[in-house]
Amino acid sequence: MKKPFFELMTPQLTPPLTEVKNGTVTSPAGFRAGAVYSGLKTPGPDKLDLGILVSDSPCDAAATFSQNSILSPSVTLSREAIQGGGKFRAVVVNSGNANCSVGEHGIIDAREVISLAASQAGVRPEEVLICSTGVIGVELPMGLLRAHMTEIELVDDGGMDLAKAIITTDTRLKTRAVSFEVGGKTVTVGGIAKGSGMIHPNMATMLAFLTTDAAVDSGLLKQVLSDAVDVSFNLVDIDTDQSTNDTCILLANGAAGNSPIEAGSDAADTFAAAVRDVAIHLAREMARDGEGATKLIDATVTGAHSVDDARLAARSIVSSPLVKTAVYGRDPNWGRILMALGKTEIPLDESKIQVFINDIQIVESGAAIPFHAESVVQALGQPEVYLRVALNVGDGDATAWGCDLTEEYVVFNSAYTT
Amino acid sequence: MKKPFFELMTPQLTPPLTEVKNGTVTSPAGFRAGAVYSGLKTPGPDKLDLGILVSDSPCDAAATFSQNSILSPSVTLSREAIQGGGKFRAVVVNSGNANCSVGEHGIIDAREVISLAASQAGVRPEEVLICSTGVIGVELPMGLLRAHMTEIELVDDGGMDLAKAIITTDTRLKTRAVSFEVGGKTVTVGGIAKGSGMIHPNMATMLAFLTTDAAVDSGLLKQVLSDAVDVSFNLVDIDTDQSTNDTCILLANGAAGNSPIEAGSDAADTFAAAVRDVAIHLAREMARDGEGATKLIDATVTGAHSVDDARLAARSIVSSPLVKTAVYGRDPNWGRILMALGKTEIPLDESKIQVFINDIQIVESGAAIPFHAESVVQALGQPEVYLRVALNVGDGDATAWGCDLTEEYVVFNSAYTT
Numbered sequence: 107m108k109k110p111f112f113e114l115m116t117p118q119l120t121p122p123l124t125e126v127k128n129g130t131v132t133s134p135a136g137f138r139a140g141a142v143y144s145g146l147k148t149p150g151p152d153k154l155d156l157g158i159l160v161s162d163s164p165c166d167a168a169a170t171f172s173q174n175s176i177l178s179p180s181v182t183l184s185r186e187a188i189q190g191g192g193k194f195r196a197v198v199v200n201s202g203n204a205n206c207s208v209g210e211h212g213i214i215d216a217r218e219v220i221s222l223a224a225s226q227a228g229v230r231p232e233e234v235l236i237c238s239t240g241v242i243g244v245e246l247p248m249g250l251l252r253a254h255m256t257e258i259e260l261v262d263d264g265g266m267d268l269a270k271a272i273i274t275t276d277t278r279l280k281t282r283a284v285s286f287e288v289g290g291k292t293v294t295v296g297g298i299a300k301g302s303g304m305i306h307p308n309m310a311t312m313l314a315f316l317t318t319d320a321a322v323d324s325g326l327l328k329q330v331l332s333d334a335v336d337v338s339f340n341l342v343d344i345d346t347d348q349s350t351n352d353t354c355i356l357l358a359n360g361a362a363g364n365s366p367i368e369a370g371s372d373a374a375d376t377f378a379a380a381v382r383d384v385a386i387h388l389a390r391e392m393a394r395d396g397e398g399a400t401k402l403i404d405a406t407v408t409g410a411h412s413v414d415d416a417r418l419a420a421r422s423i424v425s426s427p428l429v430k431t432a433v434y435g436r437d438p439n440w441g442r443i444l445m446a447l448g449k450t451e452i453p454l455d456e457s458k459i460q461v462f463i464n465d466i467q468i469v470e471s472g473a474a475i476p477f478h479a480e481s482v483v484q485a486l487g488q489p490e491v492y493l494r495v496a497l498n499v500g501d502g503d504a505t506a507w508g509c510d511l512t513e514e515y516v517v518f519n520s521a522y523t524t
Numbered sequence: 525m526k527k528p529f530f531e532l533m534t535p536q537l538t539p540p541l542t543e544v545k546n547g548t549v550t551s552p553a554g555f556r557a558g559a560v561y562s563g564l565k566t567p568g569p570d571k572l573d574l575g576i577l578v579s580d581s582p583c584d585a586a587a588t589f590s591q592n593s594i595l596s597p598s599v600t601l602s603r604e605a606i607q608g609g610g611k612f613r614a615v616v617v618n619s620g621n622a623n624c625s626v627g628e629h630g631i632i633d634a635r636e637v638i639s640l641a642a643s644q645a646g647v648r649p650e651e652v653l654i655c656s657t658g659v660i661g662v663e664l665p666m667g668l669l670r671a672h673m674t675e676i677e678l679v680d681d682g683g684m685d686l687a688k689a690i691i692t693t694d695t696r697l698k699t700r701a702v703s704f705e706v707g708g709k710t711v712t713v714g715g716i717a718k719g720s721g722m723i724h725p726n727m728a729t730m731l732a733f734l735t736t737d738a739a740v741d742s743g744l745l746k747q748v749l750s751d752a753v754d755v756s757f758n759l760v761d762i763d764t765d766q767s768t769n770d771t772c773i774l775l776a777n778g779a780a781g782n783s784p785i786e787a788g789s790d791a792a793d794t795f796a797a798a799v800r801d802v803a804i805h806l807a808r809e810m811a812r813d814g815e816g817a818t819k820l821i822d823a824t825v826t827g828a829h830s831v832d833d834a835r836l837a838a839r840s841i842v843s844s845p846l847v848k849t850a851v852y853g854r855d856p857n858w859g860r861i862l863m864a865l866g867k868t869e870i871p872l873d874e875s876k877i878q879v880f881i882n883d884i885q886i887v888e889s890g891a892a893i894p895f896h897a898e899s900v901v902q903a904l905g906q907p908e909v910y911l912r913v914a915l916n917v918g919d920g921d922a923t924a925w926g927c928d929l930t931e932e933y934v935v936f937n938s939a940y941t942t
Contacts, residue, residue, distance in 0.1 A: 176866030176874055207862055207874070209891035242859025243892050350863055427845075428937055435938030441660025444625055445768055448594030456594060456625070473627035474661050512938075513931040519846055520853030520930075 120379050122286045126294060129283020130265025133296040134319035136162040136361030139264030141271035144254035146202030146240065146247065155202045156251065157271035159315060160227040160260050164193035165357040166324040167235070168331040170339075172352035179212035180205050180238040181351055183220070187235060195233035197315060197355060198223035199272050200251070201300070205238040206350045208245045215246040222255040237313055237353045239274060239300065269298040272313050275518075276301055280391040282384045288373045291364040293320035295377070297384040301342075301392030312339060314354040314388055320377060321360035326369045330378045331356045338385035341417060341506040342393050343425035356381065393424075393507035394489075398514030402507065403433055405493040407447070410502035415452040417504040422450045423493060424508025433493075434510035436486040438479060440468050447495055454497050462494035538797050540704045544712060547701020548683025551714040552737035554580040554779030557682030559689035562672035564620030564658065564665065573620045574669065575689035577733060578645040578678050582611030583775040584742040585653070586749035588757075590770035597630035598623050598656040599769055601638070605653060613651035615733060615773060616641035618669070619692050619718070623656040624768045626663045633664040640673040655731055655771045657692060657718065687716040690731050693936075694719055698809040700802045706791045709782040711738035713795070715802040719762070719810030730757060732772040732806055738795060739778035744787045748796045749774045756803035759835060759924040761843035762814040774799065808925050811842075812908075815936055817927030821851055823911040825865070828920035833870040835922040840868045841911060842926025851911075852928035854904035856897060858886050865913055872915050880912035 119125055126133045141157030143149075169188045171181050187194070198219055205212050216236055224231040238246070269279045283296035299314040316331070335354055360366070367373045394402040405423040410416035423429055426446035432439040440461050447454070461469035464485040468477045485491065491510075537543055544551045559575030561567075587606045589599050605612070616637055623630050634654055642649040656664070687697045701714035717732035734749070753772055778784070785791045812820040823841040828834035841847055844864035850857040858879050865872070879887035882903040886895045903909065909928075 173869050174863065174866035175869055175872050176862045204859075207859060207887075207890055207892075209875075209889065242862065243887075350866060427933075431934055431937035434934070437938065441622075441625060444594045444660065445592065448592035448768060451591050451593050454593050457627075469625075471627065473625060511934055513934045515845075516849055516852070516929055516931045516934060519849035520855065 119284070119383065122376060123284045123380055123383055124286070126283035126285055126296070128266070128281070129296050130269055130281045131159055131296045131298050131315050131317040132263055132265035133283035134294040134317045134361070136319055136359045137317050138162070138260040138262055139268040140258040140260045141264070141267040142254050142257045145250045146200055152270070154267060154271035156200045156254055156258065157268040158196055158198050158223050158227050158258050158260060159268055159317070160196040160229065161357060161359040163359050163361065164195055164233065165359045166322065166327050167194045167355065167357050168328040169353065169355045170332065170335050172350060174350045176207060176350050178204050178206035178238055178351045179216045180236045181353060183213070183216050184235040184237065184353065187232070193233065194235055194357060195229035196223060196227045197235045197237065199237040199313065201239050201272055201274050203238060203240040203244060203246050204242045204351050205246050206242045208243065211245050215248055218248060219246070219251055222252060226255050226258055227260060235355060237351070239272065239313055239351050242350065265296065265298060272298065272300040274300065275397070276395050278391070278395055280388050280395070282387040284380050284383050286376050286380060288320065288364040288367060291362045293318060293362040293364055295380040295384050297388050299388040299392055301395050312352045312392065314339060314385070316354070316356040316381065316384060318356070318358045319360065319362040320358055321362065321364050321366040322358045322377060323366055323368050326367065326374055327356065327358055329369070330381050333378065334381045334385040337382060338389035341421055341504065342389045343421055343506065343508045390507050393509050396509030397518055398512045399509030400512060401433060401510045402490045403430070403493060403509060404490060404505060404507055406503070406505040407495045407497065408503045409497040409500055411453055411500040413502040413504060416502035417506070418450045419447050419452055419495070420504045420506035422446045423495070424506045427511055430508065430511035433486055433491050434512050436483045438463060438468060438482040438486065440474070443493060443495065455499050458498040460496040460498065464492050537702070537801065540794060541702045541798055541801055542704070544701035544703055544714070546684070546699070547714050548687055548699045549577055549714045549716050549733050549735040550681055550683035551701035552712040552735045552779070554737055554777045555735050556580070556678040556680055557686040558676040558678045559682070559685040560672050560675045563668045564618055570688070572685060572689035574618045574672055574676065575686040576614055576616050576641050576645050576676050576678060577686055577735070578614040578647065579775060579777040581777050581779060582613055582651065583777045584740065584745050585612045585773065585775050586746040587771065587773045588750065588753050590768060592768045594625060594768050596622050596624035596656055596769045597634045598654045599771060601631070601634050602653040602655065602771065605650070611651065612653055612775060613647040614641060614645045615653045615655065617655040617690055617731065619657050619690055621656060621658040621662060621664050622660045622769050623664050624660045626661060629663050633666055636666060637664070637669055640670060644673050644676055645678060653773060655769070657690065657731055657769050660768065683714065683716060690716065690718045692718065694813050696809070696813055698806050698813070700805040702798050702801050704794050704798060706738065706782040706785060709780045711736060711780040711782055713798040713802050715806050717806040717810060719813050730770045730810065732757060732803070734772070734774040734799065734802060736774070736776045737778065737780040738776055739780065739782050739784040740776045740795060741784055741786050744785060744792055745774065745776055747787070748799050751796065752799045752803040755800060756807035759839055759922065760807045760811050761839055761924065761926045762811065811925035811927050814927035816930045816932030818930060819851060819928045820908045821848070821911065821926045821928065822908060822923060823926070824921070824923040825913045825915065826921045827915040827918055829871055829918040831920040831922060834920035835924065836868045837865050837870055837913070838922045838924035840864045841913070842924045845929055848926065848929035851904055851909050852930050854901045856881060856886060856900040856904065858892070861911060861913065873917050876916040878914040878916065882910050
């Protein structure tokens with residue numbers, strides 16, 4: 107059964123999930139976090155740039171990493187650790203320096219940061235994952251990290267500080283947590299993320315940390331994260347550039363005391379919905395906070411031959427510079443939407459295409475229909491703009507998120523730094 | 525044998541080719557052209573928007589078209605005609621209207637335009653190819669086309685007028701012709717193109733018309749065009765958006781009287797070099813004239829595992845918004861070049877990478893080396909900026925062309941049109 111367009115427009119919290127107010131990665135039981143300012147980022151009020159997330163007990167972990175051929179040694183080490191299996195207790199993260207393209211020092215420094223964080227958190231180095239985000243090509247100032255790591259206080263409500271420590275030039279914090287019941291136990295999934303506020307040159311990293319106190323079968327944990335990333339972070343596009351440092355980590359410590367959630371159960375479906383909710387919320391906030399953005403663009407493609415086709419098309423629409431500038435200019439320029447759709451080369455039947463901007467239909471059977479232009483212009487002036495394309499050739503649906511392209515994007519990213 | 529970087533920097537005319545001054549599609553013998561203003565484009569001094577290119581004798585033809593799933597019926601008809609084989613005499617082209625996404629009228633109108641052009645040129649409709657570029661979603665104003673087609677005068681030196689008639693908001697004409705000798709006969713290859721000056725919403729089409737008076741084996745003709753497009757127009761990237769109307773046509777009428785050029789001969793190599801020269805020249809001019817651009821970016825990747833890898837990487841560099849804004853801002857931000865390279869996911873060995881901006885090396889063994897920053901800033905201030913990445917893992921080389929991303933791009937493309 108197809109949902110009508112207006113129902114698709116606002117993401118709803120699916121029962122039985124409930125939102126945790128001001129939820130973060132420390133909302134689930136048994137997680138603590140803390141952060142300090144170590145001097146990696148330009149000084150400023152309330153700035154933090156080095157943080158640790160720690161679990162009181164060992165966690166099952168799942169993670170996804172950048173596919174870029176150039177990777178930060180921080181990514182390389184974390185990826186190797188995750189692939190090696192085992193349990194994890196902590197994540198150390200710094201912003202202001204990507205620890206990338208610095209030659210052999212990158213690995214040596216990343217290992218030392220892990221070691222410093224392990225001491226501070228009271229865990230073993232092999233239980234620590236590492237993430238870095240910031241300038242490419244500059245060695246980590248290890249003196250600063252050694253001096254300030256020991257100042258990090260790991261506290262029960264430290265998630266908001268950690269959310270601050272991972273951002274670069276994001277204009278708002280991105281946090282979320284939801285809860286539900288499993289066999290009489292309340293379990294929580296929390297998350298924080300940083301997006302692509304790329305005001306400072308080279309900063310384009312997507313980092314997302316998710317935690318849960320649920321006990322979850324480790325195979326299911328990996329599947330749930332992978333599925334959630336596919337419909338959230340992988341469908342965000344700010345400017346088509348993929349960072350060398352992108353990382354998404356999900357830690358599950360079982361502190362809720364539930365009997366482990368197994369694949370195929372109702373609890374598994376609810377847990378997947380919870381992780382998806384947190385991931386999609388963070389992904390949308392990331393798109394909304396895209397560098398220079400004034401609007402969130404939410405593009406849904408329905409009725410494609412496959413879900414993959416729908417994802418490709420939705421992502422192509424939100425990443426098209428011509429669509430992004432048209433939305434910025436409140437220009438109901440639907441030809442650009444069709445162009446962006448078509449350049450994916452997915453199979454379609456032009457005579458079946460319908461296009462909607464918010465709830466206003468502007469294209470039927472592949473050609474323009476009369477519409478009240480001023481209403482569309484007004485719709486395009488909202489902080490959230492919904493572009494909907496119904497292909498009507500199959501059952502594949504997908505939504506992707508992006509932002510408009512403004513002069514500010516160019517100004518920020520062309521800043522003359524020398 | 526590898527060319528040193530400084531030799532790669534300025535494209536040179538390869539002997540025995542010689543440039544034809546002010547050369548166009550009517551430089552080769554036996555081609556005439558003409559154009560008028562029919563009212564499709566906004567009126568302005570010296571504006572033309574409807575033109576015909578005609579050959580005095582039937583031509584072998586080769587062509588490449590947009591791969592967009594949404595195609596203009598003008599493209600559909602021309603593609604069918606080319607696929608059907610046979611000989612061609614004329615091309616009719618209009619700017620100001622893409623004849624795209626207008627329902628069934630698109631095909632009916634395109635057929636009538638072909639018929640009107642055939643009458644005017646004195647050829648049969650099945651000998652006419654059609655191209656359209658301009659606004660998507662608006663029906664062709666056939667009354668204007670019927671009234672003005674008969675005013676087109678087809679003259680020997682009409683190529684420059686045709687070059688004017690195909691542009692939309694390009695700031696300069698794009699024309700080129702070169703000559704060489706085949707068995708004592710002088711043959712000429714000429715071309716005109718329009719690029720992506722997308723000031724007017726929806727206009728992003730690439731059109732290129734090439735002509736030659738050489739007699740050329742028809743299989744060789746197709747191969748030569750396909751190879752030339754791969755190293756020219758297919759390596760231009762203005763903003764990653766692919767038009768619904770892109771077309772490149774090569775017509776060969778044999779008027780030079782040479783014995784037909786056959787594959788495998790020296791003449792075939794020279795002919796291929798001539799077509800490549802014209803195509804690369806037009807492609808570079810297209811990139812230089814990208815909407816809002818202040819600079820041409822010429823990115824060369826050498827020593828990739830394959831030519832395909834090198835093309836992918838070079839194109840990724842010129843199309844990266846972060847590289848484009850850095851070049852605009854004269855910011856020697858080489859981390860972005862590595863990011864754009866790496867996001868293609870091609871295999872590489874980071875420790876072997878060298879990066880040059882013009883002739884200044886800034887990265888060795890994958891990490892920064894000391895360089896005189898002000899020299900690089902000055903290099904980035906030139907109207908042509910050369911970014912060079914040596915991967916040193918294989919023999920694949922490629923060059924791609926793009927332009928910087930400026931506030932002007934955003935301003936033009938977000939123009940509030942309603």
